Structure formats: C-alpha cells, structure tokens
C-alpha cells in the first residue's frame with residue numbers, strides 16, 4: 001500500500017528503474033499486473049539541461065501509470081537543479097535521485113554510487129534538489145546502495161543525512177558498488193537503516209520470485225520492495241506476490257498461451273513507441289523472462305532473436321504455444337490409456 005499524501009508505504013511493490021527496460025510500454029504492463037509504483041529509467045541531468053530529446057522522451061509519463069517516479073542522475077549541482085525543474089514540470093509523483101549506479105563511467109565520475117564516496121557532498125546536492133522540487137510540490141526520494149565496497153558502507157549515516165534534508169523515502173539496494181549486480185545482497189542492512197530514520201525504506205536486490213518477496217517482508221522491516229531483474233519479461237511477479245501475501249498461495253496459473261498473449265500485447269505497445277524494426281529488435285531482452293519455465297524454449301528463443309517483424313514473432317510464438325498444448329493433451333491421453341501395471 002502506498003499513501004502519497006503522507007508518503008507512507010506498507011508492503012509496497014515497486015518496479016525498479018531499469019535503463020532500456022522500464023519504458024512506458026513496460027511500466028504500463030507492470031502496473032496492470034500489480035506494481036504499485038513505477039519509475040522511469042535514469043536520465044542524465046546534464047543531457048536534460050542541454051535539451052536532449054532522447055532524455056526527454058524517457059521521462060514522459062502517462063496518467064495511467066501513476067503513481068510514477070522520474071529518476072535523475074548527475075554529479076553537477078547546477079545541472080541537477082536545472083534538470084529538477086525540467087522533470088518536475090512533468091509532475092512526477094516523486095523525483096528519485098540515483099545514488100546507486102555502479103557503472104564505471106557514471107560512478108567514478110562522482111555520480112550514481114559515486115555519491116556514496118562523499119556523503120557530505122551527496123547531502124548538499126540532494127538538499128538542493130529537495131528545495132528545487134519543493135517549488136513544484138514534488139517529493140524527492142533517493143535510490144542508493146549499502147556502500148562503495150566492503151570497507152566503506154556508510155548507508156546508515158547517508159540515510160540520516162538524507163532524511164535531515166527532507167528526502168521522503170530511500171530505496172536501499174543491499175549490495176555495495178563493488179558487488180555490481182551480482183553477489184548476495186545483505187538484507188540485514190534494512191533493519192539497521194530503519195532503526196536510524198523514520199522515513200519509508202524500500203528494500204531492493206535479489207527478489208526474483210514471489211517467495212523471495214515474502215521472505216523479504218518476513219525477515220526485514222522493509223516498508224516496500226523494489227524489483228528489477230525478477231520483473232524483466234515477468235510482469236506477473238507483482239500479481240503473484242500480491243496473491244502470496246494476501247492468500248498464502250499463488251492461485252493464478254499462467255499457461256504458456258497466456259504468457260504469450262501478455263508478451264505480444266507488450267510487444268505491440270513497445271512497437272507503438274519505437275517503430276517495428278527497432279521495436280522488435282529491442283524486445284529481445286524480454287524473451288528469456290517471458291519463456292522461462294517452459295520446455296524446449298532454448299531453440300525458440302534463438303529463432304526469435306533473428307526476427308524483426310511483428311507478425312513473424314506472433315506466428316512463431318503462437319505456433320509454439322499450440323504445439324505445447326498438443327503435446328500436453330497427447331501426454332494426458334497416453335496416461336489415461338496406459339494399462340495399469342499390476
């Protein structure tokens with residue numbers, strides 16, 4: 001639950017910002033499947049200030065996806081303030097500052113997770129963003145990590161500094177910058193951070209299934225969870241989590257046909273955004289997720305990678321789905337016809 005008026009969260013389910021993944025077509029699908037808040041991918045503040053059309057197109061929001069956040073990153077105070085003005089004109093429900101990106105060209109220049117190296121500078125920069133965003137009545141959140149590496153994990157101090165300048169919520173990716181996206185996330189930091197501040201703390205890192213989500217809520221005091229890779233090509237993870245939390249089991253059973261129908265609907269929206277040629281090609285990153293768990297999909301995935309027309313993808317997926325259905329029916333008939341072994 002998310003109450004935007006008080007900015008309180010309770011077991012909230014959030015879709016993480018992901019570059020080239022969480023465009024508007026995907027955010028809408030995740031929203032429909034139960035994500036309570038979605039975010040744009042991160043956008044460079046310098047680029048926005050220079051008038052980058054690409055940057056601007058990434059932060060456009062539609063009313064159907066709200067509540068939605070726009071995420072900015074940068075290391076330059078002036079650009080961050082000016083881009084805050086630009087982003088806030090689109091009236092996001094929250095403006096999120098990225099202080100967690102581990103990529104070298106971002107973090108070694110002092111942006112993203114690089115901000116963690118200097119908590120005092122991060123505090124000043126974010127304080128400026130909070131003041132600027134307040135002029136538009138937009139709340140500010142921060143997404144960060146537990147630390148730079150195993151020798152420097154300032155997350156508790158960082159959280160206190162951010163709360164003191166008016167940040168409304170913090171997402172903690174429970175890995176260090178040195179861990180990148182691999183390695184075991186350490187969720188025990190959530191409790192340490194919660195004890196130090198009173199704003200909502202969102203847990204991120206390592207939630208790949210509904211059962212992981214349940215474990216996150218059972219073992220930490222997180223006010224919400226944010227899912228990244230576990231949601232790529234698997235937007236129904238949000239619905240599964242909701243069912244598991246509310247009913248103790250996952251009642252929806254998705255057949256391959258249903259998964260294909262969702263994937264095709266997503267692909268159509270993706271194409272509407274990016275055009276057919278680029279849209280079908282850039283959709284390839286979602287196939288692993290959409291096909292996961294079904295037999296003999298490796299060859300299918302490989303074949304899909306070579307396609308660039310919607311109708312080719314559609315017929316390949318639908319043929320595979322109907323073949324799968326025939327195989328299931330045939331194996332059921334075999335089981336029924338088999339004589340009992342006495």
Ligand SMILES: Cc1cc2nc3c(=O)[nH]c(=O)nc-3n(C[C@H](O)[C@H](O)[C@H](O)COP(=O)(O)O)c2cc1C
Pocket residue numbers: 016017018019020021040041042071098100101143173181204205206207226227228229230
């Ligand atoms: C393809 C990809 C793109 C990402 N882009 C962003 C981004 O734009 N902003 C951000 O804050 N984090 C970004 N991340 C990090 C995720 O939001 C998340 O913090 C990380 O993947 C850990 O969560 P997970 O274990 O659920 O995947 C990205 C991750 C991936 C895999």
